[in-house]
Amino acid sequence: MGIYFKEEYAKIYELNGDGKVEKFQYEGGDGRVEYLFLKRDIELSEGRYYDITTPYGYGGPLFFPESSEKLTKLISNFREEFESYCKKNKIISEFIRFHPILRNHRFMERYVKTINAGATVYIDLSSEEEILLNMKRTCRKSIKRSMEKGFKAEMDNSNQAWDKFIDLYYMTMNKNNAENYYYFPREYFENMRALLRERALIFKTTYKDKVVSAILVLAGEDGIHGHLHATDPEYYRESPNNILIYTVALWGLKNGYKTFHLGGGYGGAEDTLFKFKSSFNKNGALEFYIGEKIHDHKVYNNLTKLHEKKRPEKKGENLEFFPLYRR
Structure with missing residues (x-):
């Protein structure tokens, strides 16, 4: 389930x-x-x-x-x-x-x-080879470039990581002029941690010890979902989310999950967000x-x-x- x-x-x-x-x-x-x-x-x-x-x-x-x-x-x-x-x-x-x-x-x-x-888009977690094979070339290059520049991604479920994710999330909502509903209060995140426990996970990308992007991942039995994303607007041009998504995919593979569902674009549209997600699996579009x-x-x-x-x-x-x- x-x-x-x-x-x-x-x-x-x-x-x-x-x-x-x-x-x-x-x-x-x-x-x-x-x-x-x-x-x-x-x-x-x-x-x-x-x-x-x-x-x-x-x-x-x-x-x-x-x-x-x-x-x-x-x-x-x-x-x-x-x-x-x-x-x-x-x-x-x-x-x-x-x-x-x-x-x-x-x-x-x-x-x-x-x-x-x-x-929406998903990543097939059958193997590391499959993950890389399904990626668009530009996505693989972006991950390699981020690694060479010193960007690092990892799971961090500490209180500090959650606090930083929430701050970045509100910054992202501001940048996107999001509807009021999506400004979830801090109690929402606290309730999520309390109710889902180890099934709610924060992954982050850091650059020179600064958290520049993060994702809230929810884990089911067979699959993981990228639930909410957050990025420091100052680092958008550096593409910190490519290495972040790749790291989550590898973690999912290592922990026995079959799929990593990324979701879709804004309001279901095939916009820049959808195109970004599609770069991780050129054959991964799901209606x-x-x-x-x-x-x-x-x-x-x-x-x-x-x-x-x-x-x-x-x-x-x-x-x-x-x-x-x-x-």
Whole structure:
């Protein structure tokens, strides 16, 4: 099971105020399904309603069929029970960020609106030769150049390393003019360390004893994920992240992990960030899908109208956002 499917991970976002962690489980003769999500309150004059969403990252339902022949029936039975659960619990809408490596969107296409939201990149950790072979030549040259200049990368999970990572992370968010949500408070990182323990790791790049870039890596059973990245703006031209990503990949290989998932570009776009990540595996692009489902159209539409009445500037804006009433 990947790190994003663990309740400890979801709990971080409950503590961040993103909703209450719930896990829906289906079990029958055809197999079982586990579906972890955040349930968010919506107060209306006629009562309390909810919507559900994947915690930041990747997720969706996990299917464990008794056999491959029973998978279709398992999905159908799970979804039938889940629809009843949503109706009973006044859930208006459902938003899913599917896992690019597991590709679990394939099992939900008949039941939710699935949308290709771009691409992400992974590194195959089969061997050191495979890691280097899949890299673009410019990436290998950048790593070599960094080593020759004296840049060094290593894992450092000390308190000081976490503090430095957080400082660099805020600097990076400032440079990118990030949305307010992504300025995670320090309590977010403290909760992550407390809940994930050795599964949350800091790797850093140093130059002349100064930390110039860092990455927060989350470790599951088979794969590792580059969760958040941070770089000192003064050192962007020196490409300190190339040697950093390479070091994490080698650590993952040494510790028996099969994949290192880097994520995608900003907002799913194939931008400069995506191109940078792609340089580590020219054959490593993975399609990323999201899922949308309106469970109560009447309340959804009324809530959207109410939202637009309170914030008229939002009407007609960002219509691809889901759910619309949370624009």
